[in-house]
Amino acid sequence: MTEYLLIIVSAILVNNIVLAQFLGVCPFLGVSNKLSTATGMSGAVCFVITLATVVTYLINKFFLVPLGLTFLQTIAFILVIAALVQIVEIVLKKISPSLYQALGIFLPLITTNCAVLGVALNVVTKEFTFGDAAHMLNLGEATVYALATSLGYGLAMILFAGMREQLAMNDVPKSFKGLPIALITVGIMAMAFLGFSGIV
Amino acid sequence: MSKFGLITKGLLKENPTFVLVLGMCPTLATTTSAMNGLEMGLATMFVLILSNIVISLIAPVVPDKVHIPVYIVVIATFVTVLQLLMQAFVPQVYETLGLFIPLIVVNCIVLGRAEAFACKNSVGDSALDGIGIGLGFTLSLTVIGIVREILGSGSLFGWKFIPGDGILAFVMAPGAFLVLGYLMVLFNKLAKR
Amino acid sequence: MALSLTLVCLVCSAVLGVVYAVTSDPIKAAEIAKTNASIARVLPEFDAQPVAESIEVGGSVYNYYRVPETGYAIISTVSGFGGPLSVMVGIGDDGLVCNTVVLSHSETPGLGAKCQTDEAFLGQFKGWDPAAKKLAVTKDGGDVDAITASTITSRAYSAAIANAYNVYLKLRGNE
Numbered sequence: 001m002t003e004y005l006l007i008i009v010s011a012i013l014v015n016n017i018v019l020a021q022f023l024g025v026c027p028f029l030g031v032s033n034k035l036s037t038a039t040g041m042s043g044a045v046c047f048v049i050t051l052a053t054v055v056t057y058l059i060n061k062f063f064l065v066p067l068g069l070t071f072l073q074t075i076a077f078i079l080v081i082a083a084l085v086q087i088v089e090i091v092l093k094k095i096s097p098s099l100y101q102a103l104g105i106f107l108p109l110i111t112t113n114c115a116v117l118g119v120a121l122n123v124v125t126k127e128f129t130f131g132d133a134a135h136m137l138n139l140g141e142a143t144v145y146a147l148a149t150s151l152g153y154g155l156a157m158i159l160f161a162g163m164r165e166q167l168a169m170n171d172v173p174k175s176f177k178g179l180p181i182a183l184i185t186v187g188i189m190a191m192a193f194l195g196f197s198g199i200v
Numbered sequence: 201m202s203k204f205g206l207i208t209k210g211l212l213k214e215n216p217t218f219v220l221v222l223g224m225c226p227t228l229a230t231t232t233s234a235m236n237g238l239e240m241g242l243a244t245m246f247v248l249i250l251s252n253i254v255i256s257l258i259a260p261v262v263p264d265k266v267h268i269p270v271y272i273v274v275i276a277t278f279v280t281v282l283q284l285l286m287q288a289f290v291p292q293v294y295e296t297l298g299l300f301i302p303l304i305v306v307n308c309i310v311l312g313r314a315e316a317f318a319c320k321n322s323v324g325d326s327a328l329d330g331i332g333i334g335l336g337f338t339l340s341l342t343v344i345g346i347v348r349e350i351l352g353s354g355s356l357f358g359w360k361f362i363p364g365d366g367i368l369a370f371v372m373a374p375g376a377f378l379v380l381g382y383l384m385v386l387f388n389k390l391a392k393r
Numbered sequence: 394m395a396l397s398l399t400l401v402c403l404v405c406s407a408v409l410g411v412v413y414a415v416t417s418d419p420i421k422a423a424e425i426a427k428t429n430a431s432i433a434r435v436l437p438e439f440d441a442q443p444v445a446e447s448i449e450v451g452g453s454v455y456n457y458y459r460v461p462e463t464g465y466a467i468i469s470t471v472s473g474f475g476g477p478l479s480v481m482v483g484i485g486d487d488g489l490v491c492n493t494v495v496l497s498h499s500e501t502p503g504l505g506a507k508c509q510t511d512e513a514f515l516g517q518f519k520g521w522d523p524a525a526k527k528l529a530v531t532k533d534g535g536d537v538d539a540i541t542a543s544t545i546t547s548r549a550y551s552a553a554i555a556n557a558y559n560v561y562l563k564l565r566g567n568e
Contacts, residue, residue: 026223183377231503262401
């Protein structure tokens with residue numbers, strides 16, 4: 001049980017996907033202008049990352065590894081993610097139009113969000129140390145890791161959107177307007193998150 | 201646009217990092233030193249040129265509905281080729297850049313150029329466009345790498361000229377965002393002149 | 394439509410298959426060269442082809458290389474400050490640590506990452522006798538002088554060597 005707790009704390013705070021691992025920065029900067037869109041995007045990302053990680057984990061374990069085709073990981077994963085996003089979009093439209101309205105417009109953007117492919121590849125290629133010895137994640141741990149990582153994405157995104165809304169009302173020097181000041185703000189945020197390192 | 205213009209536009213006018221603001225993830229993650237930035241830039245350029253060439257060749261015969269998946273497959277193929285070549289001949293570099301080599305697949309610059317340029321231009325022009333944008337990307341990454349390496353470890357391309365540790369924050373995550381932010385300010389300021 | 398996508402996929406897989414076939418030997422050669430270089434650094438004499446073997450000690454599986462008449466090169470991975478810290482530890486047949494080398498790490502640049510380069514830190518393990526001196530940092534009552542401001546990394550590094558020594562003891566016991 002403690003193992004799962006460590007995974008969650010580490011993935012959300014210590015190795016935050018945006019602020020420490022630099023994954024999914026483009027949409028992070030792109031849709032964080034308003035709190036409402038940031039929340040919608042976070043929800044969609046959470047859903048897709050968790051689903052994609054589970055599916056790619058299974059494909060890797062029961063298809064690519066037994067056939068000795070692990071060098072096809074990149075190409076197989078990106079196709080699976082693209083297909084998955086399409087399916088999620090269609091299913092969501094059918095069964096829950098209200099959820100589709102909230103998340104729908106973000107879904108096509110997610111295929112090229114490197115956070116999804118990044119987490120999927122990380123889970124199957126990297127060893128993790130939670131507790132004493134290093135090991136590859138099993139399916140349960142991989143799912144929890146993916147969910148926690150995407151929650152970390154949401155946390156960073158929502159915090160940042162809140163700050164950006166405040167920032168928009170302030171008088172920023174002309175050359176700093178837009179992305180530069182946003183990047184500097186993220187830099188300071190990343191510095192704050194450095195304070196979490198070492199707690200796991 | 202002249203052939204020369206195709207190559208040089210990526211450096212300033214359509215600089216992928218500072219003007220188009222694309223491909224932020226590798227830009228931030230791999231620029232801990234000038235050398236790493238340069239290597240990442242070159243790796244991306246390799247994929248960009250080849251995928252531009254192939255996509256400009258096949259674009260006329262690809263049905264409109266599936267053009268995005270087809271482009272992604274082509275790009276992913278070249279990325280995998282790059283992965284295998286790097287593992288075989290420069291394993292050290294492959295290890296340093298790690299996850300960000302396979303992630304070239306989802307680098308918006310590559311797909312962006314395929315969509316915006318390669319699919320409606322000739323093979324030659326697409327190749328030049330790949331070289332131009334690739335050079336711009338490589339240059340930006342190297343510049344960010346140079347600034348971070350000087351501030352963070354007091355060295356340049358591995359040559360140490362300030363003894364001691366340097367300002368470590370610049371090698372770590374926050375420094376990446378800060379340096380990119382301030383360089384963008386500088387770029388805006390100079391570009392407005 | 395589906396046909397063209399299938400066609401593209403087929404062509405691409407064919408290309409990848411060829412590239413994979415061409416590069417698979419150099420990739421293996423590069424991996425072996427890397428392992429050989431590491432073993433050569435942690436043990437005094439080494440010229441043969443290493444054979445990776447593994448053994449289970451205390452619930453974890455360790456990979457090691459046996460160099461006959463000389464000693465063992467044992468790979469020990471522990472949890473460092475920023476993630477897994479993987480160390481190759483060379484232990485001679487006399488039971489003394491010969492040398493250590495970091496295989497992979499995710500420690501803080503400039504602080505914990507010094508465990509790869511800090512001569513004062515790494516030097517103390519050359520000829521270390523784990524039977525006589527305790528593999529723990531001085532703060533924890535051991536004999537290892539930690540890297541300044543990187544106690545957690547130093548602690549992990551010491552633990553990695555201590556684990557490797559336990560593996561060594563078991564291997565000697567089996568012989």
